[in-house]
Amino acid sequence: MIEVENLGKKYGNNFAVRNLNFSVKKGEILGFLGPNGAGKTTTMRILTCYLPATEGSARVAGFDVFKEGLQVRKRIGYLPENSPLYREMSVTSFLDFITRIKGVPRRKRKDRIASVLDRCKIDEVKNRLIQHLSKGYRQRVGLAAALIHDPEVLILDEPTIGLDPKQIIEIRELIKSLAGDHTVILSTHILPEVTQTCQRVVIINEGKVVAEDTFEKLQERLRKAERLSVRVKRDSSIVPQKLASIGGVVSVAPIDAAPGGYIVESTLGADVREEVARIVAQENWGLLEMKPMVMSLEDVFLKLTTEEEGIPSNQES
Amino acid sequence: MRNIWAILLRELKVYFASPIAYVFTAVFLIVSGFFFWSILQMFNTWCMQAMQYPQYAGQLNINEMVIRPLLQNMSVVFLMIIPFLTMRLFSDERRTGTDELLLTSPITMNQIILGKFFGALSVVVVMLLLTGLYPLFAFQYSSPELGPVMSGYLGLVLLAACFIPIGLLCSALTENQIVAAVLTFGCLLLLWVIGWSAESAGYMTREIIRYLSLTDHLEDLAKGVIDTKDIVFYLSFSAMGLFLTKMALESRRWR
Ligand SMILES: Nc1ncnc2c1ncn2[C@@H]1O[C@H](COP(=O)(O)OP(=O)(O)OP(=O)(O)O)[C@@H](O)[C@H]1O
Numbered sequence: 001m002i003e004v005e006n007l008g009k010k011y012g013n014n015f016a017v018r019n020l021n022f023s024v025k026k027g028e029i030l031g032f033l034g035p036n037g038a039g040k041t042t043t044m045r046i047l048t049c050y051l052p053a054t055e056g057s058a059r060v061a062g063f064d065v066f067k068e069g070l071q072v073r074k075r076i077g078y079l080p081e082n083s084p085l086y087r088e089m090s091v092t093s094f095l096d097f098i099t100r101i102k103g104v105p106r107r108k109r110k111d112r113i114a115s116v117l118d119r120c121k122i123d124e125v126k127n128r129l130i131q132h133l134s135k136g137y138r139q140r141v142g143l144a145a146a147l148i149h150d151p152e153v154l155i156l157d158e159p160t161i162g163l164d165p166k167q168i169i170e171i172r173e174l175i176k177s178l179a180g181d182h183t184v185i186l187s188t189h190i191l192p193e194v195t196q197t198c199q200r201v202v203i204i205n206e207g208k209v210v211a212e213d214t215f216e217k218l219q220e221r222l223r224k225a226e227r228l229s230v231r232v233k234r235d236s237s238i239v240p241q242k243l244a245s246i247g248g249v250v251s252v253a254p255i256d257a258a259p260g261g262y263i264v265e266s267t268l269g270a271d272v273r274e275e276v277a278r279i280v281a282q283e284n285w286g287l288l289e290m291k292p293m294v295m296s297l298e299d300v301f302l303k304l305t306t307e308e309e310g311i312p313s314n315q316e317s
Numbered sequence: 318m319r320n321i322w323a324i325l326l327r328e329l330k331v332y333f334a335s336p337i338a339y340v341f342t343a344v345f346l347i348v349s350g351f352f353f354w355s356i357l358q359m360f361n362t363w364c365m366q367a368m369q370y371p372q373y374a375g376q377l378n379i380n381e382m383v384i385r386p387l388l389q390n391m392s393v394v395f396l397m398i399i400p401f402l403t404m405r406l407f408s409d410e411r412r413t414g415t416d417e418l419l420l421t422s423p424i425t426m427n428q429i430i431l432g433k434f435f436g437a438l439s440v441v442v443v444m445l446l447l448t449g450l451y452p453l454f455a456f457q458y459s460s461p462e463l464g465p466v467m468s469g470y471l472g473l474v475l476l477a478a479c480f481i482p483i484g485l486l487c488s489a490l491t492e493n494q495i496v497a498a499v500l501t502f503g504c505l506l507l508l509w510v511i512g513w514s515a516e517s518a519g520y521m522t523r524e525i526i527r528y529l530s531l532t533d534h535l536e537d538l539a540k541g542v543i544d545t546k547d548i549v550f551y552l553s554f555s556a557m558g559l560f561l562t563k564m565a566l567e568s569r570r571w572r
């Protein structure tokens with residue numbers, strides 16, 4: 001449904017995103033996960049035809065976002081970051097305006113408005129001016145506007161930001177209920193959000209895709225362990241044996257490309273560096289190199305928000 | 318077409334749901350009412366004099382001496398208020414981020430621009446219709462010719478249709494409403510006074526400047542002469558302004 005190929009966007013002289021590749025299947029909910037400034041909003045703006053890409057291409061529902069923008073825009077519902085709204089309008093007249101510019105046929109307008117008012121639970125504020133609504137309600141009005149023409153594809157930029165825990169759960173349920181008929185991309189920097197709502201995750205950092213997989217597989221890749229890369233000058237078969245005998249070490253694996261190089265994996269929290277150094281010196285193997293290995297994926301995870309106050313983290317779907 | 322209408326309707330709602338449109342109309346009515354009153358006073362004195370010197374009475378003409386100056390004065394008032402009418406049209410969308418809603422909807426840039434253009438123009442037309450009271454007043458007490466009044470009003474609408482795109486263009490260039498208003502006012506003033514410099518220029522330049530001067534074209538219409546040349550001039554000037562607005566908005570997306 002959505003295919004992104006080598007997408008890149010330059011602001012001035014700097015690339016905000018570069019060489020992005022990912023795809024979303026029909027009916028799937030894809031989480032777009034990344035820390036602040038990763039390029040989530042930029043990517044979404046390109047997909048919704050708001051910004052032209054500097055390089056690469058993207059297709060939504062089979063249409064090129066650049067060449068066939070009108071066709072793409074007909075098929076997407078978009079909740080921009082911070083959900084910008086016409087503050088001086090009332091909720092109903094705002095939604096009525098949106099139905100018009102989204103091309104909802106006249107006789108369906110009333111029904112569609114009633115349906116999203118109900119679905120996003122904003123019926124009780126429908127006659128209020130948007131500027132008098134709280135942040136959470138504004139967010140829901142923005143979501144209602146994105147849903148109003150029942151689009152095939154939904155692109156939601158941080159849909160739950162600014163909501164209270166109860167509302168967050170409601171909105172996530174709402175998004176989950178869209179799967180199947182709708183293809184959804186939602187961006188977030190909150191880890192539990194994707195575990196609870198999304199079937200697949202694309203993790204981006206500094207404008208690049210770091211990983212793309214189901215969440216379970218990603219967690220597998222992120223084995224809860226610490227890794228150390230060690231390289232010695234005088235390698236022999238007893239080196240791995242000795243290293244493996246150090247307390248806390250789980251496994252020792254040779255690095256194929258580097259003779260005398262090993263990856264020492266130890267349990268989380270155990271710092272084996274001192275012990276490794278001592279043994280290498282004691283056996284006179286000649287220590288060439290020793291450094292902790294941090295996978296880039298882990299790096300990204302460290303920057304993400306991993307816990308949410310007030311929402312049980314084991315709330316499984 | 319339906320999209321233009323949607324944008325137009327929203328703009329009108331914003332104008333009339335807030336004090337903006339009412340304040341504009343009130344100010345416009347009061348100022349042009351004052352002009353009408355003082356012109357009428359002047360006309361009155363001329364009539365008094367004409368009673369003493371009947372040989373001049375034939376030169377008195379309510380069309381030329383009251384209605385035409387009134388319409389010309391109203392065009393000056395346009396110069397002052399149109400910048401305020403157009404200042405928020407694009408700058409505010411940009412500032413609040415709502416342009417993201419518009420530009421990601423299945424609606425073209427042309428439709429957005431035209432919707433906003435006709436929205437502002439409608440407010441001007443409403444104001445002008447209300448000032449129609451003043452000439453109507455003149456019809457009560459005298460018998461002016463209807464033709465020049467109508468063509469004069471047509472001229473004013475066309476003039477507004479040239480001013481508004483300049484306001485739209487300036488509004489598209491900045492996120493700040495005040496900057497947009499001042500910029501628009503500067504441009505309009507420059508276009509206004511450009512005709513004055515014509516006198517001192519050589520023949521060719523003079524003719525070009527004359528042609529470009531928005532007010533020169535108004536004069537014919539105020540006299541009751543509907544010349545297609547003037548109308549074509551106004552319409553193409555307006556279209557040019559709208560086109561430049563589109564360029565400004567498009568170029569902003571590429572940055
Ligand atoms: N209009 C702009 N002009 C210049 N640089 C920009 C612009 N918009 C974004 N950037 C830069 O591009 C990078 C990616 O920004 P983007 O807004 O896409 O990040 P994000 O993933 O949405 O972050 P957040 O979680 O904070 O919303 C950032 O470094 C940002 O500074």
Ligand SMILES: [Mg+2]
Nearest residue numbers: 040041042081
């Ligand atoms: Mg963002």
